[in-house]
Amino acid sequence: MKMNDAFLASMREAMELLRTAGPLEATEAIQRALRTSSPWGSKEGSPAPAQVVEALLPADGSLFRNDVPLAKTPFASSLPGQARKAPSPSDVEARGHFSLKTFANHAGQRAYKLYVPSSYRNEPVPLIVMLHGCTQDADDFAAGTRMNALAELHGFLVLYPIQPTEANPSRCWNWFRPGDQQSGRGEPSLIAGITREVMASHNVDADRVYIAGLSAGGAMAAVMIHRYPALYAAAGIHSGLPQGCAHDLPSALAAMKGGKLKGASRVDAPASMAQPKRPVIVFHGDTDHTVHPSNGSRMIAPFEVGEALKRTERSSDGGGHAYTRQFVTAANGVDAEYWLIHGAPHAWAGGSSRGSFTDAKGPDASAEMVRFFLAHPQHR
Structure with missing residues (x-):
């Protein structure tokens, strides 16, 4: 039958x-x-x-x-890269120090790993917070994005909060739950708390703290840059979803499928079109069958409202994939970049095969995120 x-x-x-x-x-x-x-x-x-x-x-x-x-x-x-064995910590430590620590607050407890480059001498340095995708962990994400190698080149710290199976059996950040979409509560409070703990234990330049993520981690990075604009100077979102696009399972699935949004989260209804507070760089493959590519353009939409400045360039030399790159400066002066990568799947562009959910073909999302971040410190 x-x-x-x-x-x-x-x-x-x-x-x-x-x-x-x-x-x-x-x-x-x-x-x-x-x-x-x-x-x-x-x-x-x-x-x-x-x-x-x-x-x-x-x-x-x-x-x-x-x-x-x-x-x-x-x-x-x-799933790109899933058949590969997860890397050992020694694969991603490079010449610096990669340590495991634990943070706890009223919302619970999370482990995290911190990469300190070999050049660090207690001088003020930038910090990049990296939120892994489902089924990943810190070592896997570090290996796939090669962010620690870039930290060696540019002299910044890299922080990897770790989602445990107790919080989500597939280690997904719970980006679609109202209790995990607000400042001072749930997972956002834990991620912000870990960030502040590292800022207190190391000499971090408070004007150069950034956050990035992949897939569910990218969706949570969108939550964090919206809820904590005083903490993070800019965000990088790869194959993610916009803040406020879901408030439960059905709305999450609809957003992932690229369906027309009937409204933003009940927690923050106007969030999807609010005036942008911080710069954002977005990457999305146009053959992503897990998170629909329309989510990338939706994250840039708030920057395009009113008298925004826009410029588009197209390239067939992305290290393998062609791409369309859109530059937008919002009416309030906040910058955004949107990289639509042609023929790319649900995977980190230009990533290493040592990690999961990676696509070795360029453009190099990690290098471009670092370039964008370092060009956008916070001006207090």
Whole structure:
């Protein structure tokens, strides 16, 4: 007996949710599909929900088990870099010092790793906060982005907050939950707290603190630059989503699919078109099938309101991928760059194959983010 098309479409959506929101949200999507439609197209003779789930998931239950490597799950082949072994810390330490620490506040506890370049002599230096994507950790993200190597070249610190499986079974930052979208609460308070702890323990130039992320990490970076403009001077968002685009699972899935937004988050309804507060550089592949490319243009839209200055350049020499690069200066003088990378998937552009979710073809997103960041200190 053949499953109907609508139900199969719901299952495909659930699988993609697993990548950016985690297995609990994917399971909820499956349960919702079971409640609203018959998988086999008719009520008569339809199997029980348990039989439907059994037909869709592997017999060993590996899809939602945390101890099974993602490369062994049914959809691993569609995830760039996931079949590779996660790097060891020694792979990414370079000549500097890469240490593991823990921070705690009223919202909970998070581990983080801090890279201090070999040139650091307690002089004021920039700090870049890097938020990993789902299924990643600090070592994986550092290896894939090669941000520590750039820290050696330019002399800045790199901070990697780590999302534990206790907070999200797939280690996704919970960017779509109202409790994790506000300053002083939830995950934003933890990320900001870790940032301030590093600023207190090292000689960080407070005018040159930046934040960046990939996918779910990019979506959380968008939250952070909106909620903490006094802390972060600029943000880099790769394959992410705009602040305030979702407030629960259905709205998150709609935003990921590129559907028309009916409004921003209930927490911050006008956020999506508010006057920009800080510079942003955005990267998105136009063949990203996990987070729709329209999310990249939506992040730049607030900069284009009113008498904005705009310039566009196109290049076929991106180290492999052609790209369209848009420069925008908002009416209030805040800059943005948007790199639409042609033929690129849901992966960090110009990244190393030693990390997951990377695309070795350029442009080099890490180098371009660093260039953009260092050109945009905060002016107090």
